[in-house]
Amino acid sequence: xxxxxxxxxxxPALCFFLCVGSLILCSLPQNAHSKLxxxxxxxxxxxxxTRYEFEQYLKVSSRFNENLPEDLEMIESEEAKxxxxxxxxxxxxxxxxxxxxxxxxxxxxLEAFIxxxxxxxxxxxxxxxxxxxxxxxxxxxxxxxxxxxxKKNQVINTMIRQKVVVTEEEERQYYENHPxxxxxxxxxxxxxxxxxSRDLIETLRQDIVSGSISFAQAxxxxxxxxxxxxxxxxxxxxxxxxxxxxxxxxxDLEEGELSEIFELRGHFALLSPESINMENTxxxxxxxxxxxxxxxxxxxxxxxxxxxxxLRSKAVLDxxx
Numbered sequence: 001x002x003x004x005x006x007x008x009x010x011x012p013a014l015c016f017f018l019c020v021g022s023l024i025l026c027s028l029p030q031n032a033h034s035k036l037x038x039x040x041x042x043x044x045x046x047x048x049x050t051r052y053e054f055e056q057y058l059k060v061s062s063r064f065n066e067n068l069p070e071d072l073e074m075i076e077s078e079e080a081k082x083x084x085x086x087x088x089x090x091x092x093x094x095x096x097x098x099x100x101x102x103x104x105x106x107x108x109x110l111e112a113f114i115x116x117x118x119x120x121x122x123x124x125x126x127x128x129x130x131x132x133x134x135x136x137x138x139x140x141x142x143x144x145x146x147x148x149x150x151k152k153n154q155v156i157n158t159m160i161r162q163k164v165v166v167t168e169e170e171e172r173q174y175y176e177n178h179p180x181x182x183x184x185x186x187x188x189x190x191x192x193x194x195x196x197s198r199d200l201i202e203t204l205r206q207d208i209v210s211g212s213i214s215f216a217q218a219x220x221x222x223x224x225x226x227x228x229x230x231x232x233x234x235x236x237x238x239x240x241x242x243x244x245x246x247x248x249x250x251x252d253l254e255e256g257e258l259s260e261i262f263e264l265r266g267h268f269a270l271l272s273p274e275s276i277n278m279e280n281t282x283x284x285x286x287x288x289x290x291x292x293x294x295x296x297x298x299x300x301x302x303x304x305x306x307x308x309x310x311l312r313s314k315a316v317l318d319x320x321x
Contacts, residue, residue, distance in 0.1 A: 098151035186239035191232040194225030
């Protein structure tokens with residue numbers, strides 16, 4: 001199945017843990033009436049989180065997480081509300097650290113980020129402006145949010161990412177302790193020739209065996225099965241996914257050989273295995289990169305939770321939800 005190129009959202013989460021939340025913690029203008037009725041849900045080192053900000057945070061987050069409703073009133077569980085509020089608190093703590101470190105993001109940094117975003121998503125200025133409008137953002141709002149995210153990302157890089165190290169010894173230990181993850185099942189790349197007439201399939205089989213026509217050419221000209229235009233190429237299939245009739249037809253065949261004729265859903269079929277890969281274990285050298293990513297992500301998450309716990313232990317928090 002051909003997949004269209006997926007466009008990144010205009011509000012990218014640069015910090016690995018933030019997803020989308022970091023995008024909406026900027027001060028939002030409120031009218032006089034909302035100031036009177038907007039309840040404070042939490043105070044983080046003197047910085048307040050209001051119900052209005054909580055609702056805006058939830059509204060944006062729901063665009064990226066289908067399990068989240070847009071409306072706060074639709075969340076019945078107080079525990080779920082506290083989890084979302086906790087994420088907001090964590091982000092404010094990191095943002096406060098960015099201010100403490102006096103991290104600066106210049107106009108050239110923002111322009112470079114936006115230019116790269118447009119390049120990655122093949123957007124011209126008009127299309128970019130359209131995306132901003134769709135999300136209800138002005139260019140200045142967008143730049144402000146990106147600047148905040150870049151600052152927080154630099155905090156994460158300094159305090160977390162640079163301190164995460166995965167050794168080869170740890171990688172090998174993971175490889176040895178999780179053998180099931182590195183077993184590769186038997187796979188076969190198949191060509192299929194499917195027709196509606198036994199007389200035709202018998203004639204074609206004889207022609208293929210005699211060499212007067214190739215399997216691929218016969219499939220291209222006569223097959224009514226999948227992959228006909230590609231010479232009957234079915235791609236690589238796992239052996240365990242094949243039906244009993246297919247397995248029987250392929251039993252004892254070597255690469256490039258031709259199966260006997262068999263019935264398939266009222267039609268007549270021939271198979272030819274292009275390649276056969278027997279069940280095996282992926283060597284450590286081939287699995288090492290994926291193992292490194294698994295362990296790095298795990299350590300990164302652990303280190304992040306430790307860092308946030310440290311910030312929270314030093315912070316003055318007043319949760320009123």
